[in-house]
Amino acid sequence: MKSATRKKFIDSYDKYAIPIYRFVYLRVGNEQNAEDITSEVFLRCLGYLEGGHIVDNYRAFLYQTARNLVVDFYRQNGRIYNVPLEDAKQLDLSISIDKPIISKIEVESALRLLKDSYHEAIILYYLEDLSISEISQILERNEGAVRVIIHRALSALKQAISKQ
Amino acid sequence: MEKILISQIKSLKKIQPSKEWLGSFRNELISGIKTESHVGFRGAMEWFFIEKKVAPVLFGVMLFVLGGPLIVSKIAQNSLHGDLLYPVKLATEQFKIKLAMDKADKASLEVEAFNQRVQELNLALINPNLIKTDEVSQAVIEAQKQLISVKTRLSGLDGSIVHSQKGLEVVKTITNNTADAQKTLASSLDGQNNLDPKIIEQINDIVASAEKTEVKGLEYLVKNTDKNDTQDITSKLGDKIDKASQDVKKVEDTVTGSVDKGSINAVLIQTTEAKKGLTEAKESLENGDLNTALDKIKVSQEITKSASVIVSTASSTAQIDKK
Numbered sequence: 134m135k136s137a138t139r140k141k142f143i144d145s146y147d148k149y150a151i152p153i154y155r156f157v158y159l160r161v162g163n164e165q166n167a168e169d170i171t172s173e174v175f176l177r178c179l180g181y182l183e184g185g186h187i188v189d190n191y192r193a194f195l196y197q198t199a200r201n202l203v204v205d206f207y208r209q210n211g212r213i214y215n216v217p218l219e220d221a222k223q224l225d226l227s228i229s230i231d232k233p234i235i236s237k238i239e240v241e242s243a244l245r246l247l248k249d250s251y252h253e254a255i256i257l258y259y260l261e262d263l264s265i266s267e268i269s270q271i272l273e274r275n276e277g278a279v280r281v282i283i284h285r286a287l288s289a290l291k292q293a294i295s296k297q
Numbered sequence: 298m299e300k301i302l303i304s305q306i307k308s309l310k311k312i313q314p315s316k317e318w319l320g321s322f323r324n325e326l327i328s329g330i331k332t333e334s335h336v337g338f339r340g341a342m343e344w345f346f347i348e349k350k351v352a353p354v355l356f357g358v359m360l361f362v363l364g365g366p367l368i369v370s371k372i373a374q375n376s377l378h379g380d381l382l383y384p385v386k387l388a389t390e391q392f393k394i395k396l397a398m399d400k401a402d403k404a405s406l407e408v409e410a411f412n413q414r415v416q417e418l419n420l421a422l423i424n425p426n427l428i429k430t431d432e433v434s435q436a437v438i439e440a441q442k443q444l445i446s447v448k449t450r451l452s453g454l455d456g457s458i459v460h461s462q463k464g465l466e467v468v469k470t471i472t473n474n475t476a477d478a479q480k481t482l483a484s485s486l487d488g489q490n491n492l493d494p495k496i497i498e499q500i501n502d503i504v505a506s507a508e509k510t511e512v513k514g515l516e517y518l519v520k521n522t523d524k525n526d527t528q529d530i531t532s533k534l535g536d537k538i539d540k541a542s543q544d545v546k547k548v549e550d551t552v553t554g555s556v557d558k559g560s561i562n563a564v565l566i567q568t569t570e571a572k573k574g575l576t577e578a579k580e581s582l583e584n585g586d587l588n589t590a591l592d593k594i595k596v597s598q599e600i601t602k603s604a605s606v607i608v609s610t611a612s613s614t615a616q617i618d619k620k
Contacts, residue, residue, distance in 0.1 A: 154314040
């Protein structure tokens with residue numbers, strides 16, 4: 134592998150390993166599976182580069198690979214989510230009648246009730262601050278459709294939380 | 298509500314992988330790239346002079362020259378965390394891995410090193426006088442790091458290598474050793490009443506991670522083993538079904554009267570589902586359908602883990618309520 138490509142790849146790991154891990158973790162809900170899938174994302178990227186291919190946009194490539202691997206994971210394991218114990222402990226402690234405080238765990242579990250495209254749109258737009266154009270590349274939808282998805286996803290999240 | 302919601306979404310940024318995993322996997326990636334670009338002696342020399350472990354290796358080399366190769370290698374082989382020659386032992390292992398010719402050899406050496414880390418950790422746990430208490434956490438980290446290397450090598454073994462007899466043998470060794478590691482570490486944790494809970498948690502993580510690596514190895518074996526030579530893998534899958542059944546029973550045993558009825562029902566629904574999956578796995582195994590058997594085992598394991606989380610959450614909620 135050329136040294137410039139090698140450097141770009143390592144830089145992309147340093148820059149995106151944590152966001153990709155987070156993206157995967159919020160989909161699979163388990164640290165070990167998130168680590169395994171994140172490793173696989175970077176190994177696949179490495180394999181792609183070693184095959185002589187070029188990656189123009191590492192971020193979009195890594196998120197797309199992560200999405201595909203999460204789908205494979207669901208296919209193999211079904212949809213089972215684990216809620217970390219330390220988060221679960223916070224659940225009832227943050228609820229107040231006067232002030233609608235929403236706990237992190239409520240958001241996390243409500244996110245998992247959304248359909249995949251809504252879940253991904255919320256994470257990419259609000260959590261990872263990606264632009265509409267980048268999200269459209271990752272979700273393989275046009276920018277207008279992405280705007281609509283984000284709007285609907287936030288409404289769906291609000292509903293999911295109020296039902297909890 | 299919308300502002301609060303968005304700020305809570307942003308607070309999920311706190312979710313991060315462990316620094317150990319992030320660093321170890323980065324090193325593995327770098328080492329993987331170097332292997333491809335600077336194969337053999339040049340690559341090994343580059344690693345020898347550039348990587349961080351030069352000081353202990355040079356110390357080892359000095360001893361090697363002054364004391365003779367056999368003495369140094371023998372002393373370093375038996376060294377433990379905190380010993381002067383322990384870094385030499387680690388560096389020698391890494392040097393051997395660097396010199397290994399192909400991915401299968403490298404994976405084989407990585408799993409050998411993992412075995413060593415597990416034995417060292419086991420020794421430290423069953424004989425606390427052997428190494429200092431603060432070195433135990435270092436031993437845990439080294440074992441964690443080495444398991445990540447094994448996992449990475451296993452992922453890196455591509456189809457063509459696995460199809461070869463050598464590749465299959467390496468994957469078999471990985472599945473056997475990771476299965477042994479689970480038993481060794483689980484039994485060495487028995488009766489450890491004075492051990493730091495954080496260390497216990499980390500060791501349990503290693504056990505869980507070793508199990509995942511074992512299952513990954515089994516996937517390779519199921520996919521690539523010759524259909525006329527499935528006796529060994531069938532027996533391994535049979536063992537996994539037994540182990541998974543024991544895990545289901547353990548979860549059921551932990552559901553006590555102190556947990557609320559709703560949680561008990563949720564757990565029992567899940568354990569019933571897991572047991573059903575394991576019965577189906579057994580049937581598939583008897584019919585020679587290894588692929589389905591393994592899939593059913595994996596799903597049952599995930600359901601059991603999920604049930605176990607419900608038990609822990611419900612127990613801790615019950616404790617908070619009591620207070």
